[in-house]
Amino acid sequence: MLSDKAHRSQRQIHAFSTDCRYVFDRAFYDDTDLSDTLHLPSFLTVDTDLEDSLFFLGSTGTGVSFHNHADAWNAVIFGRKRWFLYNFDQNPPGGVTPGYGQLDWFQNLYPNLTTDQKPTECIQEPGEILYVPEGVYHGTINLGDTIAIGIQKKEAATEAMKYVYEENNLRSKGETTVIDRMELTFKLLDIFPGSAEMNLRLGVLNQEINQMESAETYLQRAASIDPYFVIARLVLAEVKAKLGKNDEAEALMKKALALNPNMWDVYAKYGTFLKQNGRFKDAAEIFRQGIKVEPYQKAFYFYLKDMEEKLGNKEAARRAGQQLRRIEQLEEQQERHN
Incomplete structure (x- = not known):
């Protein structure tokens, strides 16, 4: 039975992943x-x-x-969950920074993993509670419609996760320099020298301070440690482009697209790269492909309209503009409803 507070808390429901069919709420458990x-x-x-x-x-x-995060436990109330778990010292193939939705990961990457690369797995039934130790990487897939609760510690207890939480807090607050965040990431890399995730983080941080050669080194290392790391290849492609290595940048973008054709970010970054290099026809085609993957992403229609105008395709530009306005109208209606 919902309390008055719970009815109000329904407005706080957000998508927990890029899929709006999976939502979570931080008030529901306490307010009902x-x-x-x-x-x-x-x-x-x-x-x-x-x-x-x-x-x-x-x-x-x-x-x-x-x-991953601090100690937690999860209880399934209705439905079932399939869990995939890796220890803190073994980054999940494909990366922690989401380059794959979990179902994409399971369908497209998981079958290619060797025995050593595969995770610890289990299926959680209704009424069962799963404890997730601090730092353990985990991903889940719902088997049937599922209702669950999770209880998670607010503060980390281990040295490594304390560094992770501190770096995340600094990043979210924006009250520190990149150097402060790099120092914490170097400490994590000392603990886990083979971590693709930490090499990615250092690559991104070096990119932020325009140290492109250093960024290139860390990102190449991340992609070498984990050949399936889509995000590492995508960021490396951006760095290569800034270094004037356009052929290498495009090859990396094509590889990222081959690794996960369902990731809309690849189409956005690849299309932008082609646009910046004056390849408007190729860019328009990539933006059209991106629309098939993410049909409500406004940027695709905006850039597609721009490309069609540059190519002199007035009717195609008009249609892209119409779609862009429709999405904007839908967003306005949703805002008024909320």
């Missing part, structure tokens, strides 16, 4: 009778001062891509 209806073991008492609560609602096939 749900906590009174669950019979938890005594050692799983919830302390709201130290822990965050999450309510999950997702349709079949949705999920959360690989990530």
